[in-house]
Amino acid sequence: MSAAVARPIPESRRIRVRVWELPVRIAHWLIVFSILVLAATGFYIGHPFISVPAPARDHFVMGTVKVIHFYTAIVFTLAVLSRILWMFMGNRYARWNQFVPTTRARWRELRETFKFYIFVRRDPPPTVGHSALAGVFYAGVYGICLVMIGTGLAMYAPQASVGSPMRWFAFLIPFFGGLPTARLIHHIGMWLLLAFAVHHIYSAILYSAVQHNGTVESIVSGNKFVEPETLAAESEESDA
Amino acid sequence: MANQGWLTRELKAHGVSRREFVKFCASMAAILALPPPVAAKLAETIEKAEKPTLVWLEFQDCAGNTESFLRASRPTVAEIILEKISLNYHETIMAAAGHQAEGALADTVKKYAGKYVAAVEGSIPTGAGGAYCTVGGKSALQIAREVCGNAAATIAIGTCAAFGGIPAASPNPTGAVAVGDAVPGLKNLINVSACPANAENITALLVYYMTMKQWPPLDQYRRPLFAYGKLIHDNCERRAHFDAGQYVEAWGDEAHRHGYCLYKMGCKGPVTSQNCPVVRWNEGTNWPIGCGHPCVGCAEPNFWDKMTPFYRHLENIPGFAVGTDVDKVGLGLTAAVGAAFAAHGVIEIAKHKLGRGSGQSNGEKGE
Numbered sequence: 001m002s003a004a005v006a007r008p009i010p011e012s013r014r015i016r017v018r019v020w021e022l023p024v025r026i027a028h029w030l031i032v033f034s035i036l037v038l039a040a041t042g043f044y045i046g047h048p049f050i051s052v053p054a055p056a057r058d059h060f061v062m063g064t065v066k067v068i069h070f071y072t073a074i075v076f077t078l079a080v081l082s083r084i085l086w087m088f089m090g091n092r093y094a095r096w097n098q099f100v101p102t103t104r105a106r107w108r109e110l111r112e113t114f115k116f117y118i119f120v121r122r123d124p125p126p127t128v129g130h131s132a133l134a135g136v137f138y139a140g141v142y143g144i145c146l147v148m149i150g151t152g153l154a155m156y157a158p159q160a161s162v163g164s165p166m167r168w169f170a171f172l173i174p175f176f177g178g179l180p181t182a183r184l185i186h187h188i189g190m191w192l193l194l195a196f197a198v199h200h201i202y203s204a205i206l207y208s209a210v211q212h213n214g215t216v217e218s219i220v221s222g223n224k225f226v227e228p229e230t231l232a233a234e235s236e237e238s239d240a
Numbered sequence: 241m242a243n244q245g246w247l248t249r250e251l252k253a254h255g256v257s258r259r260e261f262v263k264f265c266a267s268m269a270a271i272l273a274l275p276p277p278v279a280a281k282l283a284e285t286i287e288k289a290e291k292p293t294l295v296w297l298e299f300q301d302c303a304g305n306t307e308s309f310l311r312a313s314r315p316t317v318a319e320i321i322l323e324k325i326s327l328n329y330h331e332t333i334m335a336a337a338g339h340q341a342e343g344a345l346a347d348t349v350k351k352y353a354g355k356y357v358a359a360v361e362g363s364i365p366t367g368a369g370g371a372y373c374t375v376g377g378k379s380a381l382q383i384a385r386e387v388c389g390n391a392a393a394t395i396a397i398g399t400c401a402a403f404g405g406i407p408a409a410s411p412n413p414t415g416a417v418a419v420g421d422a423v424p425g426l427k428n429l430i431n432v433s434a435c436p437a438n439a440e441n442i443t444a445l446l447v448y449y450m451t452m453k454q455w456p457p458l459d460q461y462r463r464p465l466f467a468y469g470k471l472i473h474d475n476c477e478r479r480a481h482f483d484a485g486q487y488v489e490a491w492g493d494e495a496h497r498h499g500y501c502l503y504k505m506g507c508k509g510p511v512t513s514q515n516c517p518v519v520r521w522n523e524g525t526n527w528p529i530g531c532g533h534p535c536v537g538c539a540e541p542n543f544w545d546k547m548t549p550f551y552r553h554l555e556n557i558p559g560f561a562v563g564t565d566v567d568k569v570g571l572g573l574t575a576a577v578g579a580a581f582a583a584h585g586v587i588e589i590a591k592h593k594l595g596r597g598s599g600q601s602n603g604e605k606g607e
Binding site for chain 1: 474578
């Protein structure tokens, strides 16, 4: 690699757009933090790998891990549900129709983005918020999150103390095909979320690199830097 | 005696002392989670209670639930209540046979219509028009419709009757179903699952009915909450080892000999609801986990299909080899996604580098 060559910034015409509002960013990071904690504690609960010496009364390893898992699950559940609620309250980039292609333009964008990923297109179609393809993936991720919340509540219900309102969620047990199956689904869901996280980080970096719009930074600052044409084209489309 | 009811007479005839009867009432109060003073009230009420009329049907079963009752080492109060109440029909223990027996059943259904209790043991086959199980020329399905349909309540005893059990396990060649599924919309269906159902729980259920004149609150699978309201795991005597993080890693290892938690040996206590740790089996002698064997989850729906492999934490994943570890598959999947995108990244970088070299503009505008 040769020494860094100073190049003119072609993006200078770009305008700053507040894409991710504060609630979206807070929900995002709460979900990230809670998934990491839940996956780590959940993995231990499924495979307790720490060797604990006798006597039992001096230790509470599994107990502590479970408590962390349960409290983090509360954070996760509230963050996911708040974000879903925000789909009906937030700005245009947070809305529910970002996660399902409702217009022909979004369908076209979905196809074109896919072409970009399979190297048919050189650059992805310009977007301000989520691309149509990413949106569909996120809808799936929200689905997995809800399944994780549901299976988690189903497994928690019978161990909640007698009289606890959490016992009410026992109705979910037959819905998921019984507790053993709820447990299996819970394991599968964790790996799907982790596999998604790998893809998500890669794609954010990729988009940041090829669109030069600050995709990665946007989830901290809330801002993306887009060309005026992109913003104009999108406004037209949503007005139509 | 002020109350010379049927039960008092029967107890006397069988040489059961008053003391033993009161002890029985205390244990019933305990199983039903009622406070101790209720035991005396229970004794008073049971003595005066009317005999419930019971018919006991056996379909695709091994008579294991009946055996479980009959294996009492001495004539207990429970046995007397169960056997000496008007048990008008029970294939395994009745003296009558053939037309005489079938007549007794038909009479009960007619005479006590809407008043008797139907106990059902075994699943009901629906395949081949019900030909896999017939009694007296009628299919199990026909009998269940007739007898359970006219009963004041139906008690599905054992996992086969409650959830289909082993006959309904994949591939379920006879199309076996639970009583509740075979005859939908049954009035007062109560499932007393487990393989076999614990005799103490069935007795307690009948005592509840005799004394309270109603059926107890049920869980999401229509099982009485007094017996199925808690996970085995939550009442387990080895729970302290679970919470501490001390587990049996192999059969007969140091941890196993010290009675540590069987969680890693595939114990299904955390996903099974029953009062085994408290009531135990064989008159309170012991229970599976007490003798070092993991719970196999016999009281839960889809027992066998979902609780196997017995010595593994998770059930088999459909479409994968038996015993495949879902977490290994998941780790593989995550690694594969990582590898795929790493490759994607390399190609992407190469493409853009080449693109820049040939002087192509970066960014295609206005789709």
